[in-house]
Amino acid sequence: MSENVIEVRTLRREFGKLVAVNDVSFEVGRGEVFGFLGPNGAGKTTTINMLCTLLKPSGGGATVNGFDVERQRSEVRRSIGLVFQQTTLDEYLTAEQNLRFHAYAYAVPADVREPRIRELLTMVELWDRRRGSVRTFSGGMKRRLEIARGLLHHPKVLFLDEPTLGLDPQTRRHIWDYLLRLREAENLTIFLTTQYLDEAEFANRIAIIDRGEIVALDTPDGLKRSIGGDLITFSTPNPEAGLAAVKERYRIEPTLRDGTIRFHVDGGDAFLPEFVRTFPQPIETVSLSRPSLDDVFLTLTGHEIRDSELDARQMLLQSGRWHR
Amino acid sequence: MTEIVRGTWVVAYRELLRFVNERSRIISSMAFPLMFLVIFGAGFGQIIGSLAPGVDFIAFMYPGIVAQAVLTSSLFAGVSVVWDREFGFLREILVAPIGRTGIVLGKAIGATVTGLLQVVLMLILAPILGVELRLDIILELIPIVVILALGLSGLGILIASFMTSQQGFQLVIQLLIFPLIFLAGVFFPVDNVPDWLAVISKVNPLTYGVDAIRQIFLGTLPGIGVTISGHTVTLVEEVAIISGLSVLLLGSAVVAFNRRD
Numbered sequence: 001m002s003e004n005v006i007e008v009r010t011l012r013r014e015f016g017k018l019v020a021v022n023d024v025s026f027e028v029g030r031g032e033v034f035g036f037l038g039p040n041g042a043g044k045t046t047t048i049n050m051l052c053t054l055l056k057p058s059g060g061g062a063t064v065n066g067f068d069v070e071r072q073r074s075e076v077r078r079s080i081g082l083v084f085q086q087t088t089l090d091e092y093l094t095a096e097q098n099l100r101f102h103a104y105a106y107a108v109p110a111d112v113r114e115p116r117i118r119e120l121l122t123m124v125e126l127w128d129r130r131r132g133s134v135r136t137f138s139g140g141m142k143r144r145l146e147i148a149r150g151l152l153h154h155p156k157v158l159f160l161d162e163p164t165l166g167l168d169p170q171t172r173r174h175i176w177d178y179l180l181r182l183r184e185a186e187n188l189t190i191f192l193t194t195q196y197l198d199e200a201e202f203a204n205r206i207a208i209i210d211r212g213e214i215v216a217l218d219t220p221d222g223l224k225r226s227i228g229g230d231l232i233t234f235s236t237p238n239p240e241a242g243l244a245a246v247k248e249r250y251r252i253e254p255t256l257r258d259g260t261i262r263f264h265v266d267g268g269d270a271f272l273p274e275f276v277r278t279f280p281q282p283i284e285t286v287s288l289s290r291p292s293l294d295d296v297f298l299t300l301t302g303h304e305i306r307d308s309e310l311d312a313r314q315m316l317l318q319s320g321r322w323h324r
Numbered sequence: 325m326t327e328i329v330r331g332t333w334v335v336a337y338r339e340l341l342r343f344v345n346e347r348s349r350i351i352s353s354m355a356f357p358l359m360f361l362v363i364f365g366a367g368f369g370q371i372i373g374s375l376a377p378g379v380d381f382i383a384f385m386y387p388g389i390v391a392q393a394v395l396t397s398s399l400f401a402g403v404s405v406v407w408d409r410e411f412g413f414l415r416e417i418l419v420a421p422i423g424r425t426g427i428v429l430g431k432a433i434g435a436t437v438t439g440l441l442q443v444v445l446m447l448i449l450a451p452i453l454g455v456e457l458r459l460d461i462i463l464e465l466i467p468i469v470v471i472l473a474l475g476l477s478g479l480g481i482l483i484a485s486f487m488t489s490q491q492g493f494q495l496v497i498q499l500l501i502f503p504l505i506f507l508a509g510v511f512f513p514v515d516n517v518p519d520w521l522a523v524i525s526k527v528n529p530l531t532y533g534v535d536a537i538r539q540i541f542l543g544t545l546p547g548i549g550v551t552i553s554g555h556t557v558t559l560v561e562e563v564a565i566i567s568g569l570s571v572l573l574l575g576s577a578v579v580a581f582n583r584r585d
Contacts, residue, residue, distance in 0.1 A: 052419060053419070054415075054418065054419060073421075074327065074421040077419060077420065077421040078421050082419055084412070084415060086412045087411075087412050088412040088413055088414075088415045088416040089412075089413065089416070090338070090342070090411075090413045090416075091411065092342055092345055092346065093338070093341060093342070093345065097341060101334065101337075101338050102416070102420070104330070104333075104334040104337065105330070105331070105334045105417070105420040105421070105422055106420060106421060107330060107421075133345075
């Protein structure tokens with residue numbers, strides 16, 4: 001069996017003239033947490049929908065758990081669990097009834113079913129509420145129930161499309177605790193899409209996707225390193241002299257913004273004390289910051305993850321397609 | 325194949341679960357036909373008198389109301405598809421390894437069983453309303469109700485396949501389906517109305533479903549059957565008509581539902 005649980009080859013999807021996913025290729029290893037990071041409409045959900053057999057690719061192909069997403073749809077569906085952006089629970093059934101429906105639909109054997117339901121509901125702390133109607137649940141409870149349901153049939157890959165969108169930070173943290181524990185317990189591969197940069201930090205590897213293309217794929221640390229290490233920001237009474245001094249001493253091209261000078265160095269921790277001690281100009285303030293994925297995204301795509309009017313329109317178009 | 329079978333039963337199971345969970349739906353689904361029977365029966369019973377020897381207005385209307393209850397509960401299969409789409413649950417169904425044909429059949433069977441349950445409730449009321457009930461009537465009634473309900477839930481799902489919103493679906497139901505029901509001879513014998521109305525009613529296939537149920541209850545009586553150029557349509561012919569129609573509607577629903585992206 002291949003080590004890669006997901007293999008994607010020049011996958012493409014067009015909606016009319018719009019190319020939502022443009023010849024994307026990547027692999028995801030078994031047991032990996034793989035993040036798809038990008039703004040709304042970047043093509044994240046479209047890619048997931050193709051991997052989950054909900055949408056036919058316009059070109060290229062993909063396998064999930066060794067099965068072809070176009071020719072072996074049922075096998076793919078059995079291999080994956082899904083948690084969508086919007087809730088897909090039946091709100092008029094109880095938590096338990098929702099899980100049982102899922103177990104029947106995925107042909108979970110009867111002797112496995114009830115213990116598994118108990119195990120998962122206990123894990124997401126909803127066992128006490130198993131007979132409660134889902135419409136009385138909070139957003140966080142529903143999401144936890146969906147995660148439990150997605151895992152019921154022992155999937156090999158759990159797809160999470162914006163798993164914590166619209167949830168408060170505490171609930172998000174809570175859900176991530178479950179997910180990471182689950183990965184350990186079930187040797188699960190987790191494929192998530194997100195537009196929260198801090199959420200992407202949980203991933204082993206991140207693909208940054210923008211306008212249908214993967215612009216970078218690396219570990220979170222690797223991505224941060226790729227933009228040139230830690231950021232040093234300082235101010236001095238004479239910025240011009242300060243700029244010149246940095247250039248001369250460290251052969252780095254610093255930038256001046258709002259009266260402060262900024263530049264990137266590797267190993268900022270060791271660099272900073274030496275810098276303060278030996279810099280020829282008087283230093284008024286100085287700070288060291290690690291690059292965030294925000295910086296990475298900005299550097300790689302030239303725009304912030306949140307600003308995308310065009311992308312929002314694109315997303316509307318896609319969701320319209322889906323519902324039709 | 326196993327996927328279609330499993331899909332059918334799991335979807336039908338959930339429809340029934342929903343029906344049982346929502347007591348208000350059971351009550352409201354019964355209230356409408358009952359109101360028709362009691363109010364129309366009391367209101368028109370005296371004026372109209374008997375429509376045929378031994379058949380008063382309630383006895384005439386009762387089989388029609390039974391048919392109408394089947395129609396409205398069957399169309400709920402379509403409502404349920406639109407609901408599921410709107411509230412997201414359809415995605416859970418679509419991505420499960422169960423196949424779309426199974427989903428359509430499951431919705432149709434779910435609606436058929438709820439329709440049958442409603443018919444049973446109506447039958448319990450028959451003695452109170454003074455309607456004669458015999459075992460052979462019940463035994464003949466069940467297959468007819470099943471055929472009608474399967475076909476009409478097919479119609480509901482067919483319409484729902486093209487609708488994305490609850491409002492759109494309601495509009496189609498009100499403009500298309502309610503007229504069909506009213507023109508199916510539930511409240512009047514289609515042979516005894518002005519020509520234009522008689523023509524519309526006789527083109528309307530539901531008329532034969534209503535009349536089939538009426539013939540089971542009342543037997544073949546002059547003046548209250550459906551006559552086409554001198555020939556009074558028999559029960560067997562009507563069963564053939566509604567069976568053909570049901571196969572067509574359910575088949576179209578399966579095709580339409582499978583087509584969607």
